[in-house]
Each structure stands twice: as C-alpha cells, then as structure tokens.
Amino acid sequence: MPKLKLILLGLVLATGSALAQSDLEEREAAEARMQQAFRDGMAEIVEDLNRGSFERFVAAIDQDDMLERIFGLRLIDPRMKRDFREDMEERGRFEGFIQSNFALEASDGLKATLLLVESRGDRGRAVIRYDLPYFQVNYHEYDLTLDKKDRVVLIDWNDYYWGHKFSDRMGLSMIQAQPNTNAARKLIDFPAVRDQQIFQMMEILKSTRSRDFEKYFEIVEDLDPDMKRQRAIIKLGLDATRQARKRRNQRQILEWVAEYFPEDPLFSIALLDYYFPDKQYENAYNALVRLQRKLRVDDAVMNARLSSATLVLDRVEDSVAYAQRSVEQDPKLELGWWAVFRAYVAAEQYAAAVDALETLEATFGHSLGPDALSKDPAMGSFSRSEEYRNWFEGNRS
Secondary structure, eight states: OOHHHHHHHHHHHHHHHHHHHHHHHHHHHHHHHHHHHHHHHHHHHHHHHHTTOOHHHHHTSOHHHHHHHHHTTSOOOHHHHHHHHHHHHTSOOHHHHHHHTTHHHHTTOOOEEEEEEEEETTEEEEEEEEEOSTTOEEEEEEEEEEOTTSOEEEEEEEETTTTEEHHHHHHHHHHHHSOOHHHHHHTOOSSSOOHHHHHHHHHHHHHHHTTOHHHHHHHHHTOOHHHHTOHHHHHHHHHHHHHTTOHHHHHHHHHHHHHHOTTOGGGHHHHHHHHTTTTOHHHHHHHHHHHHHHHTOOOHHHHHHHHHHHHHTTOHHHHHHHHHHHHHHOTTOHHHHHHHHHHHHHTTOHHHHHHHHHHHHHHHOOOOSHHHHTTOGGGHHHHTSHHHHHHHHHHHO
C-alpha cells in the first residue's frame, strides 16, 4: 500500500476514534446530569415534606397521567370517573386528595428520610422511609422519570404499609365506593367466572365499604378455594380492618395473607403484625429480609428490626452486628439504641450495654434503674452485674 494511503487511513481511524470518544464523553456527561437531577429533585421533595408542605410532592405528579393510572381498565362507573376528574381538575382538590393518603404518616407530624435514589437515563427509582408512632415505619418505593426540563416526575409508588401500588389502591377504592358487576368480574384473576362468584365479589365490596365485618367474614367462609385466594378480597378486608382499627379482624385476614401470599414483599410490613405476636420469629425475620432485598436499601430502622428478630432467634452475634450497624447509620435513632442495648445484654457484653443504657437515659430521657429493669426478665443477669451496679451507684450517689 502506498505511503500516502497509509497516512490517509491513519487519519480516518484517528478521527473516528476521536469522534467515538467525544460521543462517549457526551453520553456520560448527560447521564451524570440526569442522575444529579434525580438526586436533587427527590432531596427537595423530602425537605419540603419535612416542613409539612406537599407542594413539591404534588407538583412532581403528572395529574392527568395519575388519574388515568387510577382509572386504568377497571371499568369504574363513568359518572363517578367524570365527577372525580372534575373534583381534581376544576375544583383543585388534587393536592388534598394526595395529602389525605398520608394521614397515617402525618398524624404526629411527617418525618421522611430519603434512603435511595438510583437512575439510568431518564428513568429512576427512589425509596423514602416515613416514621410512624411507636417505632413503626412505612416505606414508599417511587417510580420516577424526568420531564423535558430535567425536573423529577413521580409516576407511581408502592406503599408497603398498605401493600398496594398507590394507583391500584385508589382504583380499588373507587370500585368499592360504587361497585358494578363488570368491575367485580375484572377483579377475579381466573377465567370462566360464575355468576355466583361475581355476586360474592359484589358483596365483599359492599361489606368492606360499610365496615360490616361480620358480613365480610360470613361471605369469605363460604368461598371456594379459588375465590378465597383472590388478592382483591384479601386487600379489601385488610384495608378496611386497618382503617377501622379492628385488630382481631385484621389478624384473621393476615392469616390468609400468610397462607396465600407469604413471599410477596408488598405484604412484609403487614405480616410483621401477625408473625411477631404469634411468635413466628423465623417468618418475621424472612419477611424483613424480603423487604430489604426488594427495596435494595441498608436502613437503620430495618437493621434495628433485624437485630430484634435475630435476638429472639438466639442468633446473638447477628443481633449485635445488626444493632451496631443501625446506630452507625443513624446515631439519633432511639430504636437503634434499644436494639444495641438488648443485643449487648444478651451477648453478656455488660460494659457495652451500660454505654448504650447511658445514651438511652441522656439522649432519650429514659430512667433505667433497677426497678425499671426488673420488669423485664431478660435483664436479670445484667441488673445484677458488677458493671451495672457500679454505673448505677456512681450515677445515683
């Protein structure tokens, strides 16, 4: 090959390589910009929520898209859809509608913690923890996108306390409010549905709407196995009993959840209210692990709960490790310090337990003298230990 041709070929290859490198750098820069937009947008939304405002949260929702997701293919009564849309659009009640579904989280002031934001291109995912009373929590897992101005859009979200995707829960509640046979048929997930089964679903919708739990359980008792395992029937009952705070009725429904949907992470939080009181500690631990894997987060509250679960399973080393991880992640989390305290007591690391006890007293206002500890049989050896007695005498002298 003549020398000139070799030179020209080299120039072409070098130019192509430079263009490819430039294109790669542009794509990487665009990806980095979008990732930052997701992080910044979610941080602003969470900051606004913690100020008691839903303005940014609601502004990040495409209202028309959300209404279509709620209506979906659910065969909701057309007049009800029209009235609902008018309520949201013409009367400006969309923000109140969204905010009302945070009533549980906001009952004592909303406290939201952004745990995760991850994205690829213009699609993203975020996880927020909402702290509830009595050391309980809820997790929301958000499906995200960016608009043309790189602003975060909340497409929809899984609500792990209620065990629903938000749009699914709202759509089901609209069918419940004004049930019809076509919509009831569509809630049943097997073919060749009989008229009797549609009638039963209609009665389930009506009884849960009116909170007539005696009627609800009477209907469920007569269902055949295929109907009894219907997700809609269980979710309607679980939602209604939770809203009415009927814990005994809720427990019965959670038994069905444990039977039919034990592996579904959406039910993990709900099942803890069944597994722990029933002393099914291995199942409780597994439910927490399923939830952690689904959310893909390493969370202080989750680790504190895992510490408690492993402690009752007599996996003391694991309990200590989870507890330590919890307070490392969030030194201000009271639940984490209780987990640390109990785990160190079980491990007979009494000096470390005293350090945790001091934090519980000084930071969180507890008084953990011998009278308080005597109420818990697990504290017997610790309360008699030299480490505790020296601490108590030194602090009370």
